[in-house]
Amino acid sequence: MSSTVETSSPLLDGLNPQQREAVLYRGPALLIVAGAGSGKTRVLTHRIAGLLESREAWPSQILAITFTNKAASEMRDRVRSLVGQAADGMWISTFHSACVRILRREAEQFGYSKNFTIYDSGDSRALLKRIIKEREADVLGFTVATAASKISKLKNELADVESYARGANFNDPAEVMFTQIFRDYSRELSSANAFDFDDLIAQTVYLFRAFPHVAAEYQKRFRHILVDEYQDTNHAQYALIRELTKAPEEVDVGLFSSVEPASLTVVGDSDQSIYAFRGADIRNIVEFERDFPGARVVLLEQNYRSTQNILSAANSVISNNFDRKDKKLWTADGDGDKIVGYTGYTGHDEAQFVADEIQGLRDKGMAYHDIAVFYRTNSQTRALEEIFIRSAIPYKVVGGTKFYERAEIKDSMAYLIAVANPADTLAMRRILNTPKRGIGPATETTIASFAEANGMTFRDALRYAGELGLGPKVTRSIDDLSQLLDEASVMADTRPDGSGVPEVLGLLLSRSGYLDALRASRDPQDEARAENVEELLAVTKEYQRNNPEGVLLDFLTEVSLVAAADDLDDSSGSVSLMTLHTAKGLEFEAVFLTGVEEDLLPHRMSAGEPGGPAEERRLFYVGITRARKRLFLSLAMTRAQYGDVSVALPSRYLQEIPADLIEWKQSPGMATSRGGTQPRALNARRDGYGGSYSVPGGRPTTPKPKTEWANAVTGQMRDNSALELAAGDRIKHTDFGDGSVMAVTGEGARRIAEVQFDGAGRKRLLIKVAPIEKI
DNA sequence: AGAAATATACTTTTT
DNA sequence: GTATATTTCT
Numbered sequence: 001m002s003s004t005v006e007t008s009s010p011l012l013d014g015l016n017p018q019q020r021e022a023v024l025y026r027g028p029a030l031l032i033v034a035g036a037g038s039g040k041t042r043v044l045t046h047r048i049a050g051l052l053e054s055r056e057a058w059p060s061q062i063l064a065i066t067f068t069n070k071a072a073s074e075m076r077d078r079v080r081s082l083v084g085q086a087a088d089g090m091w092i093s094t095f096h097s098a099c100v101r102i103l104r105r106e107a108e109q110f111g112y113s114k115n116f117t118i119y120d121s122g123d124s125r126a127l128l129k130r131i132i133k134e135r136e137a138d139v140l141g142f143t144v145a146t147a148a149s150k151i152s153k154l155k156n157e158l159a160d161v162e163s164y165a166r167g168a169n170f171n172d173p174a175e176v177m178f179t180q181i182f183r184d185y186s187r188e189l190s191s192a193n194a195f196d197f198d199d200l201i202a203q204t205v206y207l208f209r210a211f212p213h214v215a216a217e218y219q220k221r222f223r224h225i226l227v228d229e230y231q232d233t234n235h236a237q238y239a240l241i242r243e244l245t246k247a248p249e250e251v252d253v254g255l256f257s258s259v260e261p262a263s264l265t266v267v268g269d270s271d272q273s274i275y276a277f278r279g280a281d282i283r284n285i286v287e288f289e290r291d292f293p294g295a296r297v298v299l300l301e302q303n304y305r306s307t308q309n310i311l312s313a314a315n316s317v318i319s320n321n322f323d324r325k326d327k328k329l330w331t332a333d334g335d336g337d338k339i340v341g342y343t344g345y346t347g348h349d350e351a352q353f354v355a356d357e358i359q360g361l362r363d364k365g366m367a368y369h370d371i372a373v374f375y376r377t378n379s380q381t382r383a384l385e386e387i388f389i390r391s392a393i394p395y396k397v398v399g400g401t402k403f404y405e406r407a408e409i410k411d412s413m414a415y416l417i418a419v420a421n422p423a424d425t426l427a428m429r430r431i432l433n434t435p436k437r438g439i440g441p442a443t444e445t446t447i448a449s450f451a452e453a454n455g456m457t458f459r460d461a462l463r464y465a466g467e468l469g470l471g472p473k474v475t476r477s478i479d480d481l482s483q484l485l486d487e488a489s490v491m492a493d494t495r496p497d498g499s500g501v502p503e504v505l506g507l508l509l510s511r512s513g514y515l516d517a518l519r520a521s522r523d524p525q526d527e528a529r530a531e532n533v534e535e536l537l538a539v540t541k542e543y544q545r546n547n548p549e550g551v552l553l554d555f556l557t558e559v560s561l562v563a564a565a566d567d568l569d570d571s572s573g574s575v576s577l578m579t580l581h582t583a584k585g586l587e588f589e590a591v592f593l594t595g596v597e598e599d600l601l602p603h604r605m606s607a608g609e610p611g612g613p614a615e616e617r618r619l620f621y622v623g624i625t626r627a628r629k630r631l632f633l634s635l636a637m638t639r640a641q642y643g644d645v646s647v648a649l650p651s652r653y654l655q656e657i658p659a660d661l662i663e664w665k666q667s668p669g670m671a672t673s674r675g676g677t678q679p680r681a682l683n684a685r686r687d688g689y690g691g692s693y694s695v696p697g698g699r700p701t702t703p704k705p706k707t708e709w710a711n712a713v714t715g716q717m718r719d720n721s722a723l724e725l726a727a728g729d730r731i732k733h734t735d736f737g738d739g740s741v742m743a744v745t746g747e748g749a750r751r752i753a754e755v756q757f758d759g760a761g762r763k764r765l766l767i768k769v770a771p772i773e774k775i
Numbered sequence: 776a777g778a779a780a781t782a783t784a785c786t787t788t789t790t
Numbered sequence: 791g792t793a794t795a796t797t798t799c800t
Contacts, residue, residue, distance in 0.1 A: 094790070382791095
């Protein structure tokens with residue numbers, strides 16, 4: 001059944017024995033346990049190239065699933081550089097893109113039409129908001145967020161309304177209500193001819209299970225299925241893979257199935273599982289060998305990315321997670337520089353450190369695009385951006401508040417959706433009175449009830465404006481809009497003079513008066529909005545240039561499925577800022593991991609979740625292992641969040657790194673000073689995790705007294721809560737020198753002094769913990 | 776209907 | 791502090 005072909009080919013050059021085995025093994029199932037930086041992409045691409053080169057598979061028989069579109073195109077490029085044009089017929093895409101592709105082809109099999117549109121989470125939330133309001137479900141404690149996450153969880157478990165209702169407790173009014181919400185939501189989605197993100201996977205599984213002849217087509221077609229980041233697959237994705245790797249059911253009666261199940265290769269690392277909150281089930285990878293009996297397992301532990309110091313830190317952090325197979329990353333390339341640590345006084349101070357170090361790296365010849373700054377939450381970008389702008393460091397925030405979430409962009413997109421998928425009432429309602437054309441809620445209701453009474457869609461009801469008994473002005477507005485949509489639709493379908501998406505959007509934006517309304521507005525923000533809309537026009541042009549054959553629906557699909565990491569441009573010449581989640585799968589010469597504080601990393605929200613702190617530790621591990629040469633860990637003693645300032649403690653994970661790996665430019669020791677005893681002293685032994693903590697009970701070996709973790713050890717800590725300060729006082733700060741107090745605000749532990757320093761400028765200081773004294 | 780003013784939550788990570 | 795929801799006013 002299985003064999004390992006012994007050959008020597010360029011595809012094997014420079015691979016270590018384990019990598020070679022992973023490339024060469026042939027059999028029904030292969031699990032590659034790939035530690036961070038162990039060359040798994042290389043292994044995957046060489047494996048694919050090997051299959052193509054030896055003619056074991058045609059390109060069209062290969063399905064490779066990656067986590068992001070960027071990873072997909074990278075993989076395609078690398079296979080192409082190995083085998084040339086043969087790479088072109090393969091399916092290399094994300095789970096979601098692959099499912100869209102299948103669903104578009106098969107939609108008509110089960111009551112959808114192939115021009116369905118995709119609801120992003122914002123669309124889902126908007127729909128749920130309306131449903132919850134209509135049902136007055138908020139009195140039972142339902143919010144959009146709770147309903148959305150519950151529905152998402154259910155869909156990821158492949159539950160639908162009926163199966164949920166079967167198990168529901170009808171004596172519980174909340175469960176009855178939720179069933180109704182879920183039912184309304186599903187009904188609205190299907191009547192809008194739309195899928196949400198979770199549907200894309202779940203409905204594909206449903207399609208395969210309900211229509212074995214459809215499933216058989218794909219089971220026969222795909223002979224080799226490869227899945228990257230397998231540790232982050234959820235149950236629905238797992239089920240999809242299971243369906244695809246079943247032996248195709250032979251339709252001809254009485255014949256043996258002559259087609260073997262597809263061969264499955266999965267790559268993953270349970271230590272990098274960071275999407276449990278999204279339904280990822282680590283058991284998928286842990287129990288792979290049980291799921292696929294006879295599976296071969298190959299372990300890749302040699303690391304080709306990072307220095308040994310970085311790897312040692314990563315190993316020692318992750319070893320604190322119990323319930324994992326022991327795995328140690330190692331490199332043959334030497335220790336490298338020490339990890340640099342810094343404790344800022346505030347988030348701004350921390351950002352300043354990052355900016356200064358980036359300039360230092362730059363002076364030594366490192367390019368900006370080789371540097372990345374990571375953080376746990378998106379809101380942490382603000383301080384970084386402010387300082388970066390002031391320091392003239394070019395940067396790009398990857399992901400975050402996205403372009404496509406802006407209202408003006410959603411409006412423009414809604415026009416396109418209304419043309420591509422007239423059944424999508426949500427989009428229709430959005431543009432109905434955008435720009436203002438005198439169609440208010442009352443008119444909207446009239447149209448909706450007319451549509452319902454006559455069994456037509458909302459869109460078609462617009463064609464009967466004259467029969468709604470409305471005023472002449474409103475009737476005229478509706479007519480105009482309806483005609484504009486028809487014209488745009490004809491243009492999109494027939495593409496006169498080679499026109500495409502940009503022309504359709506241009507027509508809609510100009511004839512609807514939307515763009516003019518923005519330009520004519522006296523709200524200064526509308527100028528920026530108009531620019532954003534023009535930016536979207538530019539995006540469509542770019543799209544059409546890259547995809548001359550692409551139609552409106554293709555454009556909409558692509559936009560719906562972009563991942564945060566997709567818009568990362570390697571040649572941009574700027575520093576990349578992103579969340580730790582977005583950073584997965586990427587690598588940089590130098591990495592700054594910021595905000596390494598309790599309540600941030602691990603995030604306070606994770607404390608209650610079972611397995612939360614362990615998942616946060618994996619997140620920290622992922623961040624550390626992105627770095628090739630230099631790693632910087634930073635935190636702040638105080639962090640400003642929405643208005644007020646709170647005291648921050650160093651993350652528990654910091655002490656899990658051996659002390660001799662970190663060189664503190666400014667340690668948390670003098671920074672963590674708090675009043676009273678310390679229930680969570682920095683190097684206190686913690687329940688369950690005895691492991692390695694970085695600070696020995698005695699004196700740290702760091703030379704400067706400033707960098708000692710002194711307070712945690714000696715118990716001497718600063719507590720200035722008794723310090724009286726008023727405007728006009730002179731003070732001395734250990735870092736900033738002498739200065740004058742300009743103002744004191746706040747009360748008790750929150751007292752803040754605004755100080756004009758003679759040498760260091762104006763700072764706001766939290767008096768309780770500031771290293772200051774009156775002079 | 777629409778704009779302006781005031782109140783009110785909400786802050787984890789994302790395909 | 792921000793974005794959104796609700797209100798009040800024109």
